[in-house]
Amino acid sequence: MDNAERLCDSVCIIARGEKVLDGTVTDVKEEHGQRNIALALEGDGMAGVASILRDHSLVKRVDDSNRFFEIELAPGADPQALLRRIVESGASVQRFEMIQPSLHQIFLQKVGAHGVEEGMSGHG
Incomplete structure (x- = not known):
């Protein structure tokens, strides 16, 4: 997905034989997200932050597959409250x-983690 995001103008994603996304990369991203945060920590601050990221009143989902955490806020959650708790935990943001x-x-939101059939890694 990272390569598609960097190289393509438009995307069409098919899962289980059905089209689940279709459009320009910009339109797809604008349509699916207003409540996402990129979080990167310095040093060894993860221990205190882990429990905060599991707080479902603040965080709906966390993806740590990038160089940073991609956090989807829970409905009604205040991003400033999340930042305050992270800083109060002693983490260096x-x-x-x-x-x-x-x-x-977005793919995980639309299809879920089990949306890709076993054995279909997309490699080779």
């Missing part, structure tokens, strides 16, 4: 930014 979700995150 390198990046805290409202972002559009990645195509990978």
Whole structure:
């Protein structure tokens, strides 16, 4: 998905024989995300932050497959409250930014983690 995001103008994603996404990368990302945060920490601050990221009143989903955490806020959650709790935990925040979700995150939203059949890694 990362390569598609960087190289393509438009995408069409088919899962289980049905089209689940179709459009320009920009339109797809704008349509699916207003409540996402990029979080990067400096040093060894993850221990205190892990429990905060499991708080379902603040965080709906976390993707740590990038160089940073991509966090989808829970409905009604205040991003400033999340930042405050992270800082109060003693973590050193390198990046805290409202972002559009990645195509990978959108795919997981639409299809779920089990949307790809076993054995279909997309490699080779």
